[in-house]
Structure formats: C-alpha cells, structure tokens
Amino acid sequence: MYVIITYDITDDKRLNKVRKILRKYLYWTQLSTFEGEISEGKLSKCMAEVNNVIEIKEDSVYVYKVENPKNLEKNVLGIEKGHIDNFL
Amino acid sequence: MYVIITYDITDDKRLNKVRKILRKYLYWTQLSTFEGEISEGKLSKCMAEVNNVIEIKEDSVYVYKVENPKNLEKNVLGIEKGHIDNFL
Secondary structure (H helix, E strand, C coil): CCCEEEEEECCCCCCCCHHHHHHHCCEEECCCCCCEEHHHHHHHHHHHHHHHCCCCCCEEEEEEECHHHHHHHEEEEEEECCCHHCCC | EEEEEEEEECHHHHHHHHHHHHHHHCCEEECCCCEECCCHHHHHHHHHHHHHHHHCCCCCCEEEEEECHCCCEEEEECCCCHHHHHEE
8 A cells, every 4th residue: 555644744743753753653744744664554553653642633644555556657847856864 | 537635835925826826726625625626637727827826835735636536535524525615
C-alpha cells in the first residue's frame, strides 16, 4: 500500500513530535508531506502514535491510501525534495 | 480523476498566486494541500498556470493523480478543514 500523509499542526512542539514519528515509517518529501509504501499494520501503529500526540480540536492530519501503487501517478513541478533529511 | 496537490513555495507572493490559481480548480483542504476531482484537460491548464508562477529552482509542487477515485481512501485525524475558505 502507498500512502501520502499531509498535516497542519498548530504547535511547533507537536509538529516536531509528529515528524519524528512519521520519519520512522515514511519519507519526508515536503515540509508538510510524508509518503511511501507501508503495510496496513505499520500504518495503524504509526497513526496510533500520531493520534497520541496531536490535539484533535486544533490539528489536521490526512492519510491518503492507495492499495495498489500502480493506481497512483506523481508529477513534480519545481524541485523534488526526495528525502528532506538531506536538505534540513 | 482525483488529484491531491501539495506544495512548498518559498516566497509569500508566489505562494498566494499559486493558491489563487489552485482555488479555481480544486478544494483547499489544508494550508499546503488542495484536492478534488478534475479532468485531465483542466489539470493541464491548471499546472501550466502554476508553472508560470513558481520558481522551479526553489519551489516544490507535487501532483498525485488517481485515475479512479475508488482506488483512493482518505482518513482524517483531528480536524477536516474541508473548504479552507470558511476558516481563514
């Protein structure tokens, strides 16, 4: 399964915690975007950890799931940040 | 076709221009995320407009395309911003 995770986290402390969790499971490809292949089990674990950190009345996390990666096409305008670890 | 567009635009003027373009075609659902159903033709038109605005050596725009929306599942943690026009 391929997933894209985007987020608006209103507090910097929570934001860093969420990113730290997501980096264990996926690739950080834009400041507010993680993506990559992941199993259903690992995704559930990841989301449970994120859910423990965010403030559900203030923060927003979207998880877009595509079962078969062949059904997803990605186009890039400008730079592809790939693994953002190399840039920050 | 369903698309999700995410972006990192390093200059506020360009950022506002990109958002203004995207709002003509899609729903603004997080600060750096637009999504919605769109035809191939309209998407090409939209991307041509965005391409005219961004600085390709600095900015990053990802266009995730799923031909059949049934192949995409979206889960939300926290708040679903829906149409961000109502929030800003």
